Amino acid sequence: MANSYDLIVLGSGPGGYVAAIRAAQLGLKTAIVERENLGGICLNWGCIPTKALLRSAEIFHFMQHARDYGLAAEKISADLEAVVKRSRGVAKQLNQGVTHLMKKNKIAVYMGDGKLMGKGKLSVTKDGKTEELTAKDIIIATGARARDLPFAPADGKRIWTYRTAMTPPEMPKKLLVIGSGAIGIEFASFYNDMGCDVTVVEMMDRIVPVEDAEVSAFLEKSLKKQGMTIHISAGLEKLENTGKGVKAAIKGKDGKATSTEFTHAIVAIGIVPNTEDIGLEALGIKTDRGHIVTNGMCQTSAANIYAIGDVTQPPWLAHKASHEGVIAVEAIAGGHPHEMDPLNIPGCTYCHPQIASVGLTEAKAKEAGYELKVGNFPFIGNGKAIALGEAEGFIKTVFDAKTGELLGAHMIGAEVTELIQGYTVGKTLETTEEELGNTVFPHPTLSEMMHESVLSAYGKALHI
Structure with a gap:
């Protein structure tokens, strides 16, 4: 059958496309399903384009401090539109690279919304037309999206998630960053280096709370020295788009809430797994707070269904997803891969x-x-x-x-x-x-x- 495969991968992020390539290398007839862009969030809206932005900010920072190196640079300025254009160009180049890799490895690509329809069955819907695919094994690699504040969802105008922050309609003058994990602190660093007045609010008792306490303390001191305002053990009670900016009620350690106005806000309070409307219920696949539960070989509770990357348990990192993709495929192909050890997964944050x-x-x-x-x-x-x-x-x-x-x-x-x-x-x-x-x-x-x-x-x- 033309639409019958050994393996179907649902999602083409760094977990999905790597899994598809490894499967093709092992001789499996493979298809990949993607609803938006090959390469997923990481290549198109995450890891790579943000690093391009941060590189521009880093060079801008060095140019402003040229005299420290015995150099002279006059009338230094930043062109936000050009910086963003370069970032999008980098993302486009990598997206095209993944497209080439799919062709090179003879992987069938289906663009559209994928959904599990039963054991070994998956439908792909695009522009109102539905196609059914079958396979012995399926890997779910649908990733995740930014979590909204329940009382102030992102509007793309004044309240942003990472997507808008990567392609901003304007340069913020006074920016509020809510959350100091990797995403929040990277954007805080970028906009601070670009000349924006940045405030970070973190509910935990230190910024980058997953890191060693000494690292957190050193970073906080460094960012404050660079001009950032940082509130730890602080909560956000209210965030309102006023049309001309945002008004935030920030509750401090003392329990008192202070109202402060900003031009823009970035919400970086975590992720939501993309598990809705992909057919998990049809196969009784177990989840934990929305994330798919897997074993050491990335197997779900349903036979012949695997899951990798941000749709599963933490840490939610691109390189973890890629490695899981290889583990899952090699297990499917009858190999004996090593289980993932979370303690051997490095974490990187590209702030300054x-x-x-x-x-x-x-x-x-x-x-x-x-x-x-x-x-x-x-x-x-x-x-x-x-x-x-x-x-x-x-x-x-x-x-x-x-x-x-x-x-x-x-x-x-x-x-x-x-x-x-x-x-x-x-x-x-x-x-x-x-x-x-x-x-x-x-x-x-x-x-x-x-x-x-x-x-x-x-x-x-x-x-x-």
């Missing part, structure tokens, strides 16, 4: 300064009952960081004192999102402080701080 981490924080390691050895090395002690003019930050490593096992690593500073993979490889290989201590790190590089942090945990640091 950058944040990166993997494994347990110091607090979580203590809660788990470990006796610890903790190392910490500052950027100011590294020659390359000083030469770059980026001497702000530190690298922290957490070890099991009894075995020397690397339990976690936490970084804040320039290019740490590139450095973290060294520790991630070490975690996957179950490395110890002895092996890391005996590793030769090149000089002069920022990576030397990783070595020094390891040595620091055992009282052997050389450059501090």
Whole structure:
């Protein structure tokens, strides 16, 4: 049958399209269904275009501080329309790249709304026309969307989600960012670097609350130094579009609510999984607070149905979705892939300064009952960081004192999102402080701080 496949993937984000490619490599006749853009949110409206925006802001920041490098740059200005245009161009290029990969791997692409219709059956509807596909196995990779404030849904004019924040109709003068997770703090950093007056409101007792407490404290101090206003342990009682801006009632630690006006607000309070109207009920697929429940091989409660990425349990990261896609497909093909270990998944936040981490924080390691050895090395002690003019930050490593096992690593500073993979490889290989201590790190590089942090945990640091 023309519409019969070995595998159908519902959703073409970094989880879905990678799963489809791996399936094709393993000889499975594969189809992928996408309702909007190949590449999903990540390539089109998330990870990649935001990094393009942040790169523009970073260069703008450096240009404004040219004199720090013995250079002169006069009449520096930012063209928001051109910055956004570049970002959209990057997204378009990657979308075309995914289209090419689908053709190269002979993967059938169906554009439209996909819905499970029963065991091995999936319908695709576009422009009122419905087509039925069949397959032995199906992978759900429908992702998630931004969560709205229940009392103030985004309107795309004054109250924004990440989508509008990436293609803003105008530059905000005074911006309120609600939520300080990766998405919120990246947009706060971008607009602050672009010259906007930024205020961040976080309900938890520290910003970027999933990170190590020392990283959170360092980032808050750094962002305040850059001119941001930050409210922690604060709630938002009211948010109103006044036509000319937004009026927010922010409840502080003392329980008192203060009314403040802003020109715009970005809501970054989490995600909602895209599980509605995709037919989960027809197969009795179990969910937990909307997210699909899976086992270590990404199998759902229904036979031959798998789920990966943001539609499942956290962490909600593109690289986790991609890796899950490979695990699911290799399990489908009869292989024996390793289950995903959440503690080996790195997290990166591209604010200024950058944040990166993997494994347990110091607090979580203590809660788990470990006796610890903790190392910490500052950027100011590294020659390359000083030469770059980026001497702000530190690298922290957490070890099991009894075995020397690397339990976690936490970084804040320039290019740490590139450095973290060294520790991630070490975690996957179950490395110890002895092996890391005996590793030769090149000089002069920022990576030397990783070595020094390891040595620091055992009282052997050389450059501090």
